[in-house]
Amino acid sequence: MIKIDILSLFSNIGLEGVFFGSLISNAIPYSAMPYLALVAAYSATSPNEKLIVAITGGVGATLGKLLLYGITRVAGKGLKNRKQNMQYLNLLLGAKPSFITIFLFAALPLPDDVVYIPLGLAGFSFLKFLIPLLIGKIFLVGLVAFLGSRARFLIESSIHSGLLPIAILAMIIFTIELILVVFFVNWMNVFQVYNEEGFKVALKVFLKETYLVVTLNHPDLKKWFNERRISKKL
Known part of the structure; x- marks a missing residue:
C-alpha cells in the first residue's frame, strides 16, 4: 500500500516534476525505470497533456543521459594510453547502424546504460549520440504517456518484483x-581486417578479441x- 501511495503522489508533481524526475533518473546509471512510473502516473491523471509530457520527459531524459555521457567521456580522456585504440573504434562506430542502435536503446525499455557508458568512454561523436537519443527518448516517454494507467501497472510490477535488484546487478556486471571490451579489444586490428577482408572476417577477429578480454x-x-600492481608497490 505504501508503494502505491508514493506512486500516486508522483501524479501531483506537475510537468516540472516530470522533467526533473526524468533528468535525475537518467543521470543515475540503471535507475531509468522509476521515471517511467512517474510519467505513467502523471499521464493517467492528466490525459490532455500527453504530448507535452512526451516532449518534457523526453528532453529531461535526454539531458540526464547527456550528463552521464559527458562524465564517462571525460573519464575516457583520462586513459591516454588507450586513446589511439579508441580512434579506430570511433571509425567503426561511424557507420549508420550506430544511429539505429542508439535510437532503439533509447526508444525501448532496454538497459541503455550498457551501451551509452562505453560510447562515452570511447569519445563517440556528441551530435551522432544526441540526435537518435533525443528522438528515442521522446518516443519512449510519449508511448508511456499515451498508455497511461496500463503502462503504470506494468512498470509498478517491474519495480516491486524481487527480480529487479538481480537484473540491475547483472546489468552492472555486463x-x-x-x-x-571497449578499452582492450585491438580495434586497430579489427578495423584493418574489416577494410581488407570484409565484415565476416572482422567479426571473427572481434569475437576472438572479446573472448580474450x-x-x-x-x-x-x-x-x-x-x-x-607495479605502480601500487612503488
Missing part, C-alpha cells in the same frame, strides 16, 4: 565487461593489470 586473458589487459 557493463563492466563491456567497458573492458572477458576471460581476462587478453595481452593488453594483462599488461594493464601488471602496470597497476
Whole structure:
C-alpha cells in the first residue's frame, strides 16, 4: 500500500516534476525505470497533456543521459594510453547502424546504460549520440504517456518484483565487461581486417578479441593489470 501511495503522489508533481524526475533518473546509471512510473502516473491523471509530457520527459531524459555521457567521456580522456585504440573504434562506430542502435536503446525499455557508458568512454561523436537519443527518448516517454494507467501497472510490477535488484546487478556486471571490451579489444586490428577482408572476417577477429578480454586473458589487459600492481608497490 505504501508503494502505491508514493506512486500516486508522483501524479501531483506537475510537468516540472516530470522533467526533473526524468533528468535525475537518467543521470543515475540503471535507475531509468522509476521515471517511467512517474510519467505513467502523471499521464493517467492528466490525459490532455500527453504530448507535452512526451516532449518534457523526453528532453529531461535526454539531458540526464547527456550528463552521464559527458562524465564517462571525460573519464575516457583520462586513459591516454588507450586513446589511439579508441580512434579506430570511433571509425567503426561511424557507420549508420550506430544511429539505429542508439535510437532503439533509447526508444525501448532496454538497459541503455550498457551501451551509452562505453560510447562515452570511447569519445563517440556528441551530435551522432544526441540526435537518435533525443528522438528515442521522446518516443519512449510519449508511448508511456499515451498508455497511461496500463503502462503504470506494468512498470509498478517491474519495480516491486524481487527480480529487479538481480537484473540491475547483472546489468552492472555486463557493463563492466563491456567497458573492458571497449578499452582492450585491438580495434586497430579489427578495423584493418574489416577494410581488407570484409565484415565476416572482422567479426571473427572481434569475437576472438572479446573472448580474450572477458576471460581476462587478453595481452593488453594483462599488461594493464601488471602496470597497476607495479605502480601500487612503488
